[in-house]
Amino acid sequence: MAALSSQAQSYFPLQFVDENGQIITDGTELDIIDYEEDELFGDIIMPTKVWVKNVSDETVQGGGSYTIQAIDNGWFQTCFPMNCMRHGAEGTFETESDTFMPSQTRSLQTEWLPNGEGVCIVVYQLITYRKVGKNYLPDEDGPTITLNYYYGTTGLARVKGGKVSSVTYYDLSGQAVERPSRGIYMKKTTYADGSFIVRKRVLR
Amino acid sequence: MFKRYTYLIISGICLLLASCDHIAEFERLIYEKPEPAQRIVLLEDFTGQRCTNCPKATEVIEQLQETYDEALVAVGIHGGPLAFAGNARVVGLKTDIGDEYYNHWNLEYQPVGLVNRRTPINYPEWAAAVKEELAKPAPLSLDGTATIEDNTITIHIKAYGTDGTAQGKLQVWLLEDGIKTLQLMPDGSANQEYIHNHVFRTAINGTWGEDFSIKEGETVERTMTQALESVWNREQLSVVAFVYNNQGVQQAAKIKVK
Numbered sequence: 001m002a003a004l005s006s007q008a009q010s011y012f013p014l015q016f017v018d019e020n021g022q023i024i025t026d027g028t029e030l031d032i033i034d035y036e037e038d039e040l041f042g043d044i045i046m047p048t049k050v051w052v053k054n055v056s057d058e059t060v061q062g063g064g065s066y067t068i069q070a071i072d073n074g075w076f077q078t079c080f081p082m083n084c085m086r087h088g089a090e091g092t093f094e095t096e097s098d099t100f101m102p103s104q105t106r107s108l109q110t111e112w113l114p115n116g117e118g119v120c121i122v123v124y125q126l127i128t129y130r131k132v133g134k135n136y137l138p139d140e141d142g143p144t145i146t147l148n149y150y151y152g153t154t155g156l157a158r159v160k161g162g163k164v165s166s167v168t169y170y171d172l173s174g175q176a177v178e179r180p181s182r183g184i185y186m187k188k189t190t191y192a193d194g195s196f197i198v199r200k201r202v203l204r
Numbered sequence: 205m206f207k208r209y210t211y212l213i214i215s216g217i218c219l220l221l222a223s224c225d226h227i228a229e230f231e232r233l234i235y236e237k238p239e240p241a242q243r244i245v246l247l248e249d250f251t252g253q254r255c256t257n258c259p260k261a262t263e264v265i266e267q268l269q270e271t272y273d274e275a276l277v278a279v280g281i282h283g284g285p286l287a288f289a290g291n292a293r294v295v296g297l298k299t300d301i302g303d304e305y306y307n308h309w310n311l312e313y314q315p316v317g318l319v320n321r322r323t324p325i326n327y328p329e330w331a332a333a334v335k336e337e338l339a340k341p342a343p344l345s346l347d348g349t350a351t352i353e354d355n356t357i358t359i360h361i362k363a364y365g366t367d368g369t370a371q372g373k374l375q376v377w378l379l380e381d382g383i384k385t386l387q388l389m390p391d392g393s394a395n396q397e398y399i400h401n402h403v404f405r406t407a408i409n410g411t412w413g414e415d416f417s418i419k420e421g422e423t424v425e426r427t428m429t430q431a432l433e434s435v436w437n438r439e440q441l442s443v444v445a446f447v448y449n450n451q452g453v454q455q456a457a458k459i460k461v462k
Contacts, residue, residue: 040294040394083313084255086285096326
Protein backbone atom coordinates (compact mmCIF):
# COMPACT_ATOMS: atom_id res chain seq x y z
CA MET A 1 0.00 0.00 0.00
CA ALA A 2 2.84 2.35 0.91
CA ALA A 3 4.54 1.51 -2.36
CA LEU A 4 1.39 2.30 -4.30
CA SER A 5 1.05 5.57 -2.48
CA SER A 6 4.64 6.47 -3.24
CA GLN A 7 4.19 5.62 -6.89
CA ALA A 8 1.06 7.76 -7.06
CA GLN A 9 2.90 10.72 -5.56
CA SER A 10 5.55 10.57 -8.27
CA TYR A 11 2.85 11.70 -10.72
CA PHE A 12 1.81 14.61 -8.56
CA PRO A 13 2.38 17.90 -10.42
CA LEU A 14 4.27 19.52 -7.56
CA GLN A 15 7.42 17.90 -6.28
CA PHE A 16 10.10 18.75 -3.75
CA VAL A 17 13.44 19.13 -5.52
CA ASP A 18 17.00 19.72 -4.36
CA GLU A 19 19.41 22.43 -5.49
CA ASN A 20 20.19 20.40 -8.62
CA GLY A 21 16.54 20.10 -9.55
CA GLN A 22 16.42 16.42 -8.63
CA ILE A 23 13.12 15.22 -7.21
CA ILE A 24 13.28 14.39 -3.52
CA THR A 25 11.48 11.10 -3.03
CA ASP A 26 8.15 11.21 -1.26
CA GLY A 27 8.63 10.43 2.43
CA THR A 28 12.28 11.46 2.57
CA GLU A 29 13.64 12.62 5.90
CA LEU A 30 16.16 15.44 5.71
CA ASP A 31 18.59 16.06 8.55
CA ILE A 32 19.49 19.72 8.71
CA ILE A 33 22.52 20.63 10.77
CA ASP A 34 23.92 23.72 9.03
CA TYR A 35 23.12 27.07 10.49
CA GLU A 36 23.86 30.71 9.80
CA GLU A 37 24.16 33.58 12.20
CA ASP A 38 22.17 36.61 11.14
CA GLU A 39 23.98 39.50 12.74
CA LEU A 40 21.39 42.06 11.72
CA PHE A 41 18.37 40.46 13.33
CA GLY A 42 20.50 38.60 15.88
CA ASP A 43 19.03 35.26 14.85
CA ILE A 44 20.40 31.78 14.28
CA ILE A 45 18.89 30.45 11.07
CA MET A 46 18.81 26.84 9.90
CA PRO A 47 17.73 27.11 6.27
CA THR A 48 16.06 24.30 4.38
CA LYS A 49 17.64 23.96 0.97
CA VAL A 50 14.58 22.58 -0.73
CA TRP A 51 12.63 23.87 -3.70
CA VAL A 52 9.23 23.04 -5.14
CA LYS A 53 8.81 22.43 -8.85
CA ASN A 54 5.78 22.12 -11.06
CA VAL A 55 6.85 19.07 -13.03
CA SER A 56 3.71 19.07 -15.15
CA ASP A 57 3.07 20.99 -18.36
CA GLU A 58 -0.01 22.67 -16.90
CA THR A 59 -0.51 25.61 -14.59
CA VAL A 60 -1.11 24.39 -11.06
CA GLN A 61 -2.46 26.10 -7.96
CA GLY A 62 -0.35 24.85 -5.10
CA GLY A 63 0.56 25.30 -1.48
CA GLY A 64 1.40 23.20 1.49
CA SER A 65 0.51 22.06 4.94
CA TYR A 66 2.94 21.27 7.69
CA THR A 67 2.88 19.63 11.06
CA ILE A 68 5.38 20.74 13.65
CA GLN A 69 5.86 17.51 15.58
CA ALA A 70 8.46 18.90 17.94
CA ILE A 71 10.03 22.28 18.50
CA ASP A 72 12.30 22.66 21.51
CA ASN A 73 12.63 26.41 21.20
CA GLY A 74 12.60 29.29 18.76
CA TRP A 75 10.46 29.63 15.66
CA PHE A 76 9.69 27.53 12.62
CA GLN A 77 9.13 29.84 9.67
CA THR A 78 7.95 29.22 6.14
CA CYS A 79 7.50 31.80 3.39
CA PHE A 80 5.98 29.44 0.85
CA PRO A 81 4.44 29.97 -1.63
CA MET A 82 3.42 33.65 -1.28
CA ASN A 83 3.05 34.55 2.41
CA CYS A 84 5.08 33.99 5.54
CA MET A 85 4.05 32.05 8.63
CA ARG A 86 5.92 31.59 11.88
CA HIS A 87 5.09 29.24 14.73
CA GLY A 88 6.75 28.43 18.03
CA ALA A 89 4.62 25.48 19.10
CA GLU A 90 3.51 22.08 17.83
CA GLY A 91 0.50 21.99 15.53
CA THR A 92 -0.68 21.59 11.97
CA PHE A 93 -0.90 24.61 9.71
CA GLU A 94 -1.81 25.30 6.11
CA THR A 95 -0.24 27.85 3.81
CA GLU A 96 -2.08 30.01 1.33
CA SER A 97 -1.89 28.87 -2.28
CA ASP A 98 -0.33 30.40 -5.38
CA THR A 99 -0.05 29.70 -9.08
CA PHE A 100 2.82 27.58 -10.39
CA MET A 101 3.51 27.89 -14.08
CA PRO A 102 4.65 24.78 -15.99
CA SER A 103 8.24 23.88 -14.99
CA GLN A 104 8.36 26.73 -12.50
CA THR A 105 10.58 26.17 -9.47
CA ARG A 106 10.49 28.24 -6.33
CA SER A 107 12.24 28.03 -3.00
CA LEU A 108 10.42 26.51 -0.05
CA GLN A 109 11.90 29.42 1.99
CA THR A 110 11.57 27.46 5.18
CA GLU A 111 13.77 27.51 8.26
CA TRP A 112 14.06 26.92 11.94
CA LEU A 113 15.32 29.80 14.04
CA PRO A 114 16.47 28.17 17.27
CA ASN A 115 17.43 30.17 20.32
CA GLY A 116 19.08 27.25 22.07
CA GLU A 117 20.17 23.65 21.55
CA GLY A 118 17.47 21.24 20.55
CA VAL A 119 15.44 19.82 17.72
CA CYS A 120 12.64 20.85 15.48
CA ILE A 121 10.81 18.19 13.50
CA VAL A 122 8.36 19.20 10.79
CA VAL A 123 6.46 17.12 8.24
CA TYR A 124 5.79 19.23 5.16
CA GLN A 125 3.31 18.20 2.50
CA LEU A 126 2.50 19.72 -0.87
CA ILE A 127 -1.12 20.29 -1.82
CA THR A 128 -2.88 21.26 -5.02
CA TYR A 129 -5.93 23.50 -4.98
CA ARG A 130 -8.96 23.93 -7.20
CA LYS A 131 -11.07 27.01 -7.65
CA VAL A 132 -14.56 26.92 -6.17
CA GLY A 133 -16.35 30.19 -6.77
CA LYS A 134 -13.94 32.95 -5.83
CA ASN A 135 -11.86 30.75 -3.54
CA TYR A 136 -9.25 28.05 -3.90
CA LEU A 137 -9.89 24.93 -1.86
CA PRO A 138 -7.50 22.02 -1.21
CA ASP A 139 -7.81 19.42 -3.92
CA GLU A 140 -5.19 16.67 -3.62
CA ASP A 141 -2.45 15.86 -1.14
CA GLY A 142 1.01 15.43 -2.60
CA PRO A 143 4.42 14.25 -1.45
CA THR A 144 5.78 14.82 2.04
CA ILE A 145 9.21 15.41 3.45
CA THR A 146 10.24 15.36 7.07
CA LEU A 147 12.58 18.11 8.14
CA ASN A 148 14.73 17.15 11.14
CA TYR A 149 16.60 20.21 12.37
CA TYR A 150 19.31 19.57 14.94
CA TYR A 151 20.92 22.51 16.62
CA GLY A 152 23.69 21.50 19.04
CA THR A 153 24.36 17.98 20.29
CA THR A 154 21.52 17.55 22.75
CA GLY A 155 19.05 17.58 19.92
CA LEU A 156 20.43 14.32 18.58
CA ALA A 157 19.71 12.56 21.87
CA ARG A 158 16.31 14.13 22.29
CA VAL A 159 14.95 13.07 18.96
CA LYS A 160 15.21 9.34 19.59
CA GLY A 161 13.92 9.54 23.12
CA GLY A 162 16.82 7.44 24.45
CA LYS A 163 20.34 8.17 25.59
CA VAL A 164 22.61 8.29 22.60
CA SER A 165 26.19 7.16 23.15
CA SER A 166 27.48 7.98 19.67
CA VAL A 167 26.49 9.12 16.22
CA THR A 168 28.61 8.22 13.23
CA TYR A 169 28.11 9.19 9.65
CA TYR A 170 29.39 6.97 6.82
CA ASP A 171 29.74 7.96 3.22
CA LEU A 172 28.36 5.74 0.49
CA SER A 173 31.66 3.83 0.26
CA GLY A 174 31.32 2.84 3.92
CA GLN A 175 34.03 5.16 5.26
CA ALA A 176 33.30 6.92 8.56
CA VAL A 177 33.13 10.69 8.17
CA GLU A 178 34.03 12.77 11.20
CA ARG A 179 32.50 16.02 10.01
CA PRO A 180 29.92 15.38 7.36
CA SER A 181 29.17 18.21 5.00
CA ARG A 182 26.33 18.22 2.50
CA GLY A 183 25.56 14.97 0.77
CA ILE A 184 24.09 11.53 1.26
CA TYR A 185 25.29 9.49 4.23
CA MET A 186 24.39 6.47 6.29
CA LYS A 187 23.88 7.61 9.84
CA LYS A 188 24.49 5.15 12.67
CA THR A 189 23.05 6.15 15.99
CA THR A 190 24.21 3.98 18.87
CA TYR A 191 22.33 4.08 22.15
CA ALA A 192 23.61 3.50 25.68
CA ASP A 193 22.12 0.01 25.76
CA GLY A 194 24.22 -0.97 22.75
CA SER A 195 21.37 -0.91 20.25
CA PHE A 196 21.79 1.11 17.12
CA ILE A 197 19.87 2.41 14.14
CA VAL A 198 21.29 2.96 10.68
CA ARG A 199 19.37 5.25 8.39
CA LYS A 200 20.03 6.98 5.13
CA ARG A 201 20.33 10.71 5.59
CA VAL A 202 20.59 13.63 3.20
CA LEU A 203 22.46 16.50 4.78
CA ARG A 204 21.75 19.98 3.42
CA MET B 205 -72.31 99.88 -3.80
CA PHE B 206 -71.61 97.42 -6.58
CA LYS B 207 -68.14 98.97 -7.06
CA ARG B 208 -67.40 98.62 -3.32
CA TYR B 209 -68.25 94.90 -3.43
CA THR B 210 -66.16 94.50 -6.58
CA TYR B 211 -63.15 96.07 -4.81
CA LEU B 212 -63.69 93.87 -1.80
CA ILE B 213 -63.90 90.72 -3.94
CA ILE B 214 -60.80 91.64 -5.96
CA SER B 215 -58.92 92.49 -2.77
CA GLY B 216 -59.96 89.18 -1.27
CA ILE B 217 -58.82 87.28 -4.36
CA CYS B 218 -55.50 89.14 -4.27
CA LEU B 219 -55.05 88.29 -0.60
CA LEU B 220 -55.95 84.68 -1.32
CA LEU B 221 -53.49 84.52 -4.19
CA ALA B 222 -50.80 86.17 -2.10
CA SER B 223 -51.36 83.71 0.73
CA CYS B 224 -51.37 80.81 -1.75
CA ASP B 225 -48.10 82.14 -3.13
CA HIS B 226 -46.73 82.23 0.44
CA ILE B 227 -47.68 78.57 1.03
CA ALA B 228 -46.10 77.58 -2.22
CA GLU B 229 -42.88 79.34 -1.23
CA PHE B 230 -42.94 77.63 2.17
CA GLU B 231 -43.41 74.32 0.52
CA ARG B 232 -40.30 74.95 -1.52
CA LEU B 233 -38.23 75.05 1.73
CA ILE B 234 -38.07 71.28 1.79
CA TYR B 235 -35.10 69.44 3.43
CA GLU B 236 -32.20 69.11 1.07
CA LYS B 237 -30.00 66.04 1.61
CA PRO B 238 -26.28 66.79 1.95
CA GLU B 239 -24.04 66.13 -1.00
CA PRO B 240 -22.78 62.52 -0.90
CA ALA B 241 -19.30 62.20 0.61
CA GLN B 242 -16.54 60.62 -1.42
CA ARG B 243 -15.73 57.22 0.02
CA ILE B 244 -12.15 56.91 1.28
CA VAL B 245 -11.04 53.30 1.78
CA LEU B 246 -8.73 52.15 4.57
CA LEU B 247 -6.27 49.34 3.87
CA GLU B 248 -4.48 47.90 6.90
CA ASP B 249 -1.42 45.97 5.74
CA PHE B 250 -0.09 43.62 8.44
CA THR B 251 3.56 43.42 7.66
CA GLY B 252 6.95 42.64 9.15
CA GLN B 253 10.62 43.29 8.53
CA ARG B 254 11.35 39.54 8.75
CA CYS B 255 8.65 38.72 6.20
CA THR B 256 10.26 38.11 2.82
CA ASN B 257 6.99 38.28 0.95
CA CYS B 258 5.84 41.54 2.50
CA PRO B 259 7.52 43.81 -0.07
CA LYS B 260 5.28 42.15 -2.69
CA ALA B 261 2.24 43.44 -0.83
CA THR B 262 3.79 46.90 -0.65
CA GLU B 263 4.07 46.85 -4.44
CA VAL B 264 0.36 46.09 -4.64
CA ILE B 265 -0.35 49.08 -2.38
CA GLU B 266 1.81 51.36 -4.54
CA GLN B 267 -0.11 50.28 -7.65
CA LEU B 268 -3.44 50.87 -5.91
CA GLN B 269 -2.34 54.31 -4.75
CA GLU B 270 -1.40 55.20 -8.30
CA THR B 271 -4.88 54.20 -9.38
CA TYR B 272 -6.94 55.67 -6.57
CA ASP B 273 -4.67 58.40 -5.17
CA GLU B 274 -6.21 59.94 -2.04
CA ALA B 275 -9.26 57.69 -2.16
CA LEU B 276 -7.10 54.95 -0.63
CA VAL B 277 -5.44 55.30 2.77
CA ALA B 278 -2.88 52.56 3.42
CA VAL B 279 -1.35 51.81 6.81
CA GLY B 280 1.55 49.41 7.36
CA ILE B 281 1.05 47.77 10.73
CA HIS B 282 4.16 46.01 11.98
CA GLY B 283 2.81 43.36 14.32
CA GLY B 284 2.78 39.60 14.76
CA PRO B 285 5.68 37.15 14.86
CA LEU B 286 7.37 38.45 11.69
CA ALA B 287 7.54 42.03 12.88
CA PHE B 288 10.81 43.20 14.39
CA ALA B 289 11.13 45.28 17.53
CA GLY B 290 14.70 46.36 16.79
CA ASN B 291 18.10 45.92 18.40
CA ALA B 292 21.32 47.87 18.80
CA ARG B 293 22.06 47.58 15.07
CA VAL B 294 18.71 47.74 13.37
CA VAL B 295 15.74 50.05 13.77
CA GLY B 296 12.62 47.98 14.35
CA LEU B 297 9.10 49.07 13.46
CA LYS B 298 7.07 46.68 15.58
CA THR B 299 4.71 48.18 18.14
CA ASP B 300 2.78 46.57 20.99
CA ILE B 301 -0.43 47.99 19.54
CA GLY B 302 0.42 46.42 16.18
CA ASP B 303 0.77 43.08 17.97
CA GLU B 304 -2.57 43.63 19.67
CA TYR B 305 -4.27 44.30 16.33
CA TYR B 306 -2.61 41.24 14.75
CA ASN B 307 -3.85 39.00 17.56
CA HIS B 308 -7.30 40.61 17.69
CA TRP B 309 -7.99 39.78 14.04
CA ASN B 310 -6.69 36.20 14.49
CA LEU B 311 -4.28 36.62 11.63
CA GLU B 312 -2.24 33.57 10.65
CA TYR B 313 0.12 34.74 7.95
CA GLN B 314 1.75 37.82 6.52
CA PRO B 315 1.39 39.87 4.48
CA VAL B 316 -2.34 40.03 5.00
CA GLY B 317 -4.70 42.97 4.82
CA LEU B 318 -7.98 44.33 6.06
CA VAL B 319 -9.82 46.46 3.53
CA ASN B 320 -12.24 48.65 5.49
CA ARG B 321 -12.01 46.08 8.31
CA ARG B 322 -13.79 43.34 6.43
CA THR B 323 -12.48 39.76 6.41
CA PRO B 324 -8.67 39.45 6.36
CA ILE B 325 -7.58 38.83 2.79
CA ASN B 326 -4.40 37.97 0.93
CA TYR B 327 -2.72 40.71 -1.09
CA PRO B 328 -3.70 39.48 -4.59
CA GLU B 329 -7.31 40.10 -3.53
CA TRP B 330 -6.82 43.65 -2.29
CA ALA B 331 -7.49 45.40 -5.61
CA ALA B 332 -10.95 43.85 -6.02
CA ALA B 333 -11.84 44.56 -2.39
CA VAL B 334 -10.78 48.22 -2.63
CA LYS B 335 -12.82 48.67 -5.81
CA GLU B 336 -15.85 47.10 -4.14
CA GLU B 337 -15.56 49.32 -1.06
CA LEU B 338 -15.10 52.48 -3.10
CA ALA B 339 -18.45 51.89 -4.77
CA LYS B 340 -20.29 52.01 -1.45
CA PRO B 341 -21.84 55.27 -0.20
CA ALA B 342 -20.26 56.89 2.85
CA PRO B 343 -22.49 58.12 5.70
CA LEU B 344 -20.13 60.95 6.58
CA SER B 345 -17.17 62.98 5.44
CA LEU B 346 -14.00 63.38 7.49
CA ASP B 347 -11.41 66.11 7.42
CA GLY B 348 -9.15 67.94 9.80
CA THR B 349 -5.83 69.52 10.62
CA ALA B 350 -2.71 68.38 12.45
CA THR B 351 -0.05 70.83 13.55
CA ILE B 352 3.12 70.58 15.63
CA GLU B 353 3.93 73.12 18.27
CA ASP B 354 6.35 72.69 21.18
CA ASN B 355 6.81 68.97 20.47
CA THR B 356 3.09 68.38 20.65
CA ILE B 357 0.88 67.43 17.73
CA THR B 358 -2.58 68.96 17.96
CA ILE B 359 -5.15 67.16 15.85
CA HIS B 360 -8.52 68.61 15.01
CA ILE B 361 -11.00 66.27 13.34
CA LYS B 362 -14.17 67.53 11.68
CA ALA B 363 -16.89 65.12 10.63
CA TYR B 364 -20.05 65.93 8.70
CA GLY B 365 -22.99 63.52 8.47
CA THR B 366 -24.07 63.05 4.86
CA ASP B 367 -26.34 60.01 4.87
CA GLY B 368 -28.39 58.62 7.76
CA THR B 369 -26.81 58.05 11.13
CA ALA B 370 -23.37 56.60 11.74
CA GLN B 371 -22.40 55.14 15.08
CA GLY B 372 -19.23 53.42 16.17
CA LYS B 373 -15.73 54.49 17.06
CA LEU B 374 -13.57 57.30 15.86
CA GLN B 375 -9.99 56.08 15.60
CA VAL B 376 -7.03 58.38 15.06
CA TRP B 377 -3.57 57.03 14.24
CA LEU B 378 -0.17 58.54 13.61
CA LEU B 379 1.82 57.33 10.58
CA GLU B 380 5.32 57.97 9.35
CA ASP B 381 6.66 57.79 5.80
CA GLY B 382 10.18 57.43 4.50
CA ILE B 383 11.74 55.29 7.23
CA LYS B 384 14.94 53.71 5.94
CA THR B 385 15.64 50.46 7.73
CA LEU B 386 16.10 46.73 7.24
CA GLN B 387 13.64 44.60 5.31
CA LEU B 388 13.98 41.00 4.19
CA MET B 389 13.25 40.77 0.48
CA PRO B 390 11.46 38.10 -1.59
CA ASP B 391 14.79 36.62 -2.71
CA GLY B 392 15.80 36.20 0.93
CA SER B 393 18.32 39.05 0.92
CA ALA B 394 18.43 41.70 3.65
CA ASN B 395 17.89 45.22 2.34
CA GLN B 396 19.13 47.82 4.80
CA GLU B 397 18.20 50.68 2.46
CA TYR B 398 14.54 49.74 2.22
CA ILE B 399 12.15 52.67 2.54
CA HIS B 400 9.10 51.92 4.66
CA ASN B 401 6.13 54.17 4.03
CA HIS B 402 2.84 54.74 5.86
CA VAL B 403 4.17 52.98 8.96
CA PHE B 404 1.81 52.83 11.92
CA ARG B 405 3.46 54.61 14.86
CA THR B 406 0.80 54.94 17.51
CA ALA B 407 -2.92 55.20 18.24
CA ILE B 408 -3.57 58.76 19.38
CA ASN B 409 -6.97 58.22 20.99
CA GLY B 410 -6.52 54.72 22.41
CA THR B 411 -6.03 51.34 20.78
CA TRP B 412 -9.65 51.04 19.71
CA GLY B 413 -10.61 54.71 19.44
CA GLU B 414 -13.44 56.58 21.13
CA ASP B 415 -17.21 56.43 20.91
CA PHE B 416 -18.61 58.37 18.01
CA SER B 417 -22.04 59.16 16.61
CA ILE B 418 -23.20 61.51 13.88
CA LYS B 419 -26.53 62.30 12.22
CA GLU B 420 -27.18 63.42 8.70
CA GLY B 421 -26.57 67.15 8.39
CA GLU B 422 -24.73 67.30 11.71
CA THR B 423 -21.13 68.43 12.27
CA VAL B 424 -19.04 66.78 14.98
CA GLU B 425 -15.60 68.05 15.93
CA ARG B 426 -12.93 66.51 18.14
CA THR B 427 -9.56 67.82 19.22
CA MET B 428 -6.74 65.73 20.67
CA THR B 429 -3.00 65.94 21.22
CA GLN B 430 -0.04 63.61 20.88
CA ALA B 431 3.44 64.14 22.33
CA LEU B 432 6.10 63.99 19.63
CA GLU B 433 8.64 61.20 20.16
CA SER B 434 12.28 61.80 19.32
CA VAL B 435 12.52 58.83 16.93
CA TRP B 436 9.77 60.19 14.70
CA ASN B 437 10.67 62.40 11.76
CA ARG B 438 8.29 65.35 12.11
CA GLU B 439 8.57 66.12 8.39
CA GLN B 440 7.16 62.70 7.48
CA LEU B 441 4.20 62.39 9.82
CA SER B 442 0.55 62.01 8.90
CA VAL B 443 -2.62 61.40 10.81
CA VAL B 444 -5.19 58.85 9.74
CA ALA B 445 -8.70 59.20 11.10
CA PHE B 446 -11.50 56.74 10.50
CA VAL B 447 -14.91 55.82 11.82
CA TYR B 448 -15.65 52.12 12.14
CA ASN B 449 -18.28 49.82 13.57
CA ASN B 450 -19.35 46.19 13.20
CA GLN B 451 -20.10 46.82 9.53
CA GLY B 452 -16.54 47.92 8.88
CA VAL B 453 -14.92 51.27 8.27
CA GLN B 454 -17.51 53.90 7.39
CA GLN B 455 -15.14 56.64 6.32
CA ALA B 456 -11.44 57.51 6.52
CA ALA B 457 -9.16 60.48 5.98
CA LYS B 458 -5.44 61.13 5.85
CA ILE B 459 -4.15 64.47 7.11
CA LYS B 460 -0.60 65.68 6.71
CA VAL B 461 1.03 66.88 9.93
CA LYS B 462 2.33 70.43 9.45
